[in-house]
Amino acid sequence: MISLRFLQCIGASKMVTQASSAMIFPAVSGEVFGFQNCPPPLLQKNRNFHSISGTPAASLYIQKHPLFHSQKSPFLLDSRAEFQSIGLFDFGRRWNSCSILPAHTPNVSNVSRFLNQQWNRSFSTTQAACADVHVTVMDGKPLPDGHAASRISRMDRIDAQNALFEYLHGTRSLHFTDAEHMSKNSPVFLQNLIAKVENEPDVGRSLTRFLRYHPINEFEPFFESLGLKPSELYPLLPRNLMFLSDDDVLLNNYHGLCNYGVPRSKIGKMYKEGTEMFRYGYGILLSKLQAYEKLGLTKPTIIKLVTCCPELLIGDVNVEFLRVLEKLKSLGVELDWIRGCLSDKSMYNWSRILEMLNFLDRMGCNKKILARLIKEHPRFIFDDSGKKIYILVAMLLKLGLKMNDILTLFVQYPRILIGNFTKNLWKSVQFLADIGMETEDIARIVASHAQVLGSCSCKRPKVVLGSLKISPEKLCEIIKEDPSQFSNLASRKKVGIVNLPRVDGTFLQEKTNFLLKLGFVENSDEMAKALCKFRGRGDQLQERFDCLVNAGFDYHTVSDMIKLVPSILNQSTDIIEKKIDYLLNHLDYSLESLAAFPTFLCYNTDKIKLRFSMYNWLKEQGVVIPTKNRKIIRSTVALSTILACSDARFVKYFVDLHSEGPKVWERLKSSVSSS
Template sequence: MFLSRNHKRASKLPEMIAKLNYHVLFSPIVYVKPTAKQDPSFISLKVRCFSTYRLSNDANVSVTESSQLPNFTSRVSRIARTEALEVLFDYLHCTRGFSFTDAEHISKNSPHFLQNLLSRIDSEKDVARNLTKFLRYNPINEFEPFLESLGLNPSELPMFLPRHLMFLSDDRVMLDNFHALCDYGIPRSRVGKLYKEANEIFGYDYGILALRLQAYETLGLSRPIVIKLINCCPSLLIGGVNNEFVKVLERWKKFGMENNWIGGYLSGKRTYNWNRMLDTMDFLDKVGYSEEQMRYLFNSNPSLLFEGSGKTIYLLFGRLLKLGLKMDEIYSLFTHNPHILSGKRLKNLLQAMYFLLEVGMEPKYIASIISTHIQLLGSCTLKGPKTVCKELKVGRYDLCQIIKEDPLKLFSKASKSKIKNSEQASSQYPSIHIEKTTFLLRLGYTENSDEMMKALKQFRGRGDQLQERFDCLVDAGLDCNVVAKIVKQAPMILNQTKAILEKKIDCLRNYLGYPLDSVVAFPAYLCYDMERIRRRLSMYVWLRERGAAKPTLSLSTLLACSDARFVRYFVDVHLEGPATWESIKGHQP
């Protein structure tokens, strides 16, 4: 028995020696640098052992295993990598029967997996032959290069690799849905996001996914917009058409905005809460925003909806409530200052609130300043409290008292904007300048813009006078937004007194018989002097009564032409025309 045991041990000895020799021969020897106090005689050599495919019982190549392997990236030449890529393509296309497009995309877009393959062969000699031989006897887990080529990070793969499956052909349903996405136009490299965030769609029965995609086109969205939308919000493909998204589109349609408008503002780096967007629009509707105002608001500042899905509006509303403003007061602020939510103004308003809180102002005073000067708070970018205190050489308490006594000093002392030379005359009367600026902000001008600077020169009069003239046009029957539009087109309109504007409106309506909307097509009518209007309209009415002129000529035809042209076409066309024209010119109103 003793001899038999020794015989068995002796028979195993060559095998043990062979394994030991293999580890010593094929394991790199690492030199360990001695420390300063180390005895040179004790410098050690560490043998680092790596597990290789020759010692592995697992036949397939796995990325998860390769994470334990050393990084050979720097050792592999470009030629070797190119040869390996071609071998992997041939293996997938010719051996495994992948389509040309699938095999090409997977082989070219799975660099980590390819590197793993190269680490398992001698990548310095005949890479093509060695890798072909390796793949012949070592089938790969095809899901690994496939998922990597879709854009998944190699570190994420273990979470998404299916159990007990190695070949893509084993999951035909998943492949069919993948091809449905590709055929629709979704980039293959973006499918990985859908695989992570909406994995359920890859289990749909044949044809279902294509119908879901088509359903969004029936809403009026173009295919490129649907592709972008799905890339940003994969969850839209889960279940039926997203009802909240449909309601958002319906609201935009009421505002006069095209469905494809959304395409310019979607970003794959953000998530979108369609329900919150609906709540935001409902809130603005309750506050008193008209559909026209909301259209202008979202067109000029789409980030209100697409950055945080409307969260910023709720943030401002909540802070105003905390300051002590009542609900109806906040509604009134939003209603009378609809542009305060647009662009930089909202940011400036929030910054001003922080400024006043930092200098120690009580909430009731902050609420009072906001209620009185909300337009200016939105128009001015303020410096930090530390900077202002340093420039004025006062403490925060003193700065707070200065602002309490005269809130307008907040803008003169803390505003970053500098008054240009063209405004120096206005700076001598800061209250007049501020009132005028406030009025222009209501019209939709942007703070400190070239357009604003030009408007400050063009509009003459105090802010209250300009507002009175503006209200005159609104009271006459024009829509507020229409008046704002025509005034921006022809600023000279508001440089006239209210009495002159009323005379021109009366002449248009009661003498000529034209509707007030006629000035929308030709705002310059209100800019011509009253004498020119009286003479030409009187001549035209005289001709019209005698059938010598068309009954509804445009105002621009009557007023914009030169005197010589007017005489030719509206005076000389009738035998009694010249005499009548001279009589009209000689008549004093």
Template sequence: MSHFRKLQLTYFISKISHTCLKPSQSPRFHSAKSAPQSALKNCDFKFPSKVRKEAQVALLEYLHSTRSLQFLDADNMCKNSPFFLNDILSKVLQKKKIDTAASDVKKSISRYLRYHPINEFEPFFESTGLKPFEYLHLLPRNMMFINDDTVLMENYHTLCNYGVPRNKMGKIFKDAPQVFRYESGVLVSKFQSYEELGVASSTLVKVISLSPRILVGDVDLYLVKVLEKLNRLVGEEKGSTWIEEQLLDESSCNFGVMHELLCLLEKVYSDKKLLGEMIGQHPFVCFEDSGVWALSLIVFLVKLGLSLDQIAIIFVKFPQIGVLMFLSNLRKCFTFLSDIDMHAAEIGNIFQSHSLLMGSFTIKKSSSLLSSLNVGKKRVCKLVQDNPEGMQNWAVGRKIQPYPEDKEMRALKTEFLKTKFLLSLGYEENSEGIKQAFKLFRGKGDELQERYDFIVNAGLDAKDVHEMIKASPQILNQTTDMINTKIEYLVNEGYPISSLVDFPSFLSYTLCRVKLRLSMYNWLRDHRVVHPRLALSTIVACSEELFLRLYVNRHPSGLQVWQDLKSEIYPENNNMI
């Protein structure tokens, strides 16, 4: 049965992808975009309320008494046409002061209307909810008086008598203007057709106000089917009142899309009672933009590998944030996981187990988050894999604390910097030479680089330092302070720093050994028992036994001087070399 439901779901998704969700065929789900401010008349409604009320009374008397409009029509036109009224007041009172005009404004407006007949279509269209820039193209060229257009007014009154609010008819003029050109009796027959199919008159009035195109052409069977399904799922006891409450004034309804969604949800939920409870608790799933975002959400989740049961649970536990916001959050999480180079299979696993969580919050952008956490992409991947729930701590608006480096990450960083340094010295990557160098060099990559730079800055050529390090890698296993002390001692003893190029191992010997050997050599040289220009390597590198036999023992007092120097340089251990 589960496999059969999966096949049915695949069929519906394929159908939806080729019909409902095509951008070029997307239904209208939002009201018309607002026009630029420049498109509106320069109307700031600056006149006091008392002045405006007096003007409304004058206009009402003119339309009802002089022009013989029905009182309700005239009253609606006076009270719901602020742009038109403001225009009249500006013309009449432009040369008068507002505070002195309030008392005789009604008289002034009446006098003006007596000699300046108005285009009644302007306040009429505005009273239906249209702005001036929206009804300009609707103004007839050969008529000024609204009662002259008998067909328009007959259909207008038919809608009013049925219960459609006058100030909601502007949407009909925008979306289905042909409704007002119907012959006598056509509208009434359309109302009767829907009622005979079970649509309550109050529900039909609400739907007409939102989607007037149901009055164009044949009966919209999708509307009838949607209402039948909803009544069956949520229970007849709620009746049409519940459905009317879900129809938002600012939205249009595409009942074809909503019907597709309900059919798809019936494939997702094998238990119709559970589906009814879900819709009753979360009606926005069906009614938010006619369900188009819920359709997109289902397609998105199926592509990520979620099962029907998992999708059903998500809708039952849906957060009260709206489907569009939930879907947007999911997509941002998907983008984030892709940005940190997580494998597709792992992304699917996380979504299959934590979609409800990830749709409930808005995650920060990957660039901002990586900077705040102060870690790399691999570390973030591991954090998400180990604890997906922790992602909610990275939501927009939350303060992010940098993560401390763990031992593994520090080791990886150290290895990377060390490899980078060795490659700069000319070692080949993954060669035996670099593997041996790894064992010889002690310290972090940045420390090795710092010691190398210090030796170069001491006055040696970078190429010479390269060769020195290759010959004696251990010279970089010391701190810069120790290297500096040995170089200073060497120079103070009269040796040029360039002597380190021929004998780089000098920096590897202890300072005590160097001091003892050079001090003894200087004494022997002063007593002319050794060659005055012995190489630095000859003095320092040979063993103590050989140094004593070849040089110290040449002078009768040499051994005694050696012991005295050793006691002075090695005060704690005379046996140290």
């Protein structure tokens, strides 16, 4: 028995040696593993090679080994199914790090030392060629899409960014702007990089030393910095390349887009949806962009177009897109207006948009009313590529409404195209038809109370009639006498009527003019979001803006503050003045601190007083504020440090610094709430 056990251990040691000689562990990102079918001497001679994919040969070799099938194996895992699920990479790593080998196993020290050598002999890899190879992180779990597994301090992150920048720019000679953007906009890759030296006291210096001997796959931080998630970028990684400088065609087209003005964070979506454009020869991509300029489009409009619809740069010019432009031009709509109608979060079908415009034309639509509707409500034809409006118009025409009446309805209630309105309206019309209401009466109710019918989802007629215990004829009479009761009678949820107010052109224009003064682009996504966040008339917003300027801020500084936090203008001038006075005269902060953290004006006054009263008490007690490497007493801290954290974090990092802190905190809360 002893001899048999001894022979098994010798065979296992030989098996590990043979399997490990073909094993290459990931160096930096730790996401993808691979095997290379080449003899061990070749691997030893040429260590700096790039593994491409995992071949099942090595895994199959271990699974077929008699020791793996032996139930008496000293290092058998819980089940062979688990072994197959974690793969050879995890098997080797867990063997080494999780003490799968029992202490009494012969040659365990030699095996562990050999696996450690294999771990250090590692280089970054690209995607796996086999479909069954999984992307894993250091703990064997799926790679997160932008959420770090463990919290990293700000200083460690900055040090890591600097180390990565120095490697990319200084060692790899990438352009300064490319290296800087990659180092500051690839958080998941940076997280995996820091994990390599997480136990080192000086992250920056340790990473610099690590990168000196461990080259990385530069395409990973490159694609992540372009706005792609790790789960999106791995299928796009080139197979036999790991250095960006080796793909000069990609870099030339990338720099061409950057020089034209395309935001780097949008180029990732363009690469994902239109990889072909990044294989164009020198100057071809620029010529395609300039071709759209010849159509009369300005550069900002073209940039928005190609980021939302990358397919416009692939192949020949999109004929349907050109016809849409011609159609809008015939209605008197400026071509650059299209910029504010597009969003890079949506997909656009130019053929369907063109079909919808032609449909409205065939129905005898008044061009002046249609042009006005398109100009005032630009998402009229672009949301869902016109599908929603196409269905709604067809339904209303079937009810007997005339085209001009439908367009007038849209002008009066432009929000009826938002959310599930079309679906709810269709179900409500079907409900009225099922209870026997005449088509003329349905059309009259739709024309006068469209917002009531589309504001909620209705129940089935049988359910409503059964709960009310009335006949269909009686229900028809009730709804015809007072259509506003429909939502109370038939709605699935007993809620009040969602009134969609008519658009007051004067107030809307005042708000629009105010935003244009601040530098917003007309009809842009940013302007649409700001219009939703601002409350009050345009003259009130201007008055609050002037209040901030009169407090001592520069005009451009106030503009930047409002763009960053639009809600600060939702408060009256009196409240704004009181908060600024309290900040300057009671807390002894400067206007510069408010410019750096304009959200201060959005916090409740009681919360501001409570937090800073507690902080001032801690200063009086001489409590030191812990930082990364030392403890210092600060006279002031950033406003965001005091206010931006939750109550639980404030108690943990401030109140609990003093033994009497919790008692004082409760006393201050009582005094502030009672005052």
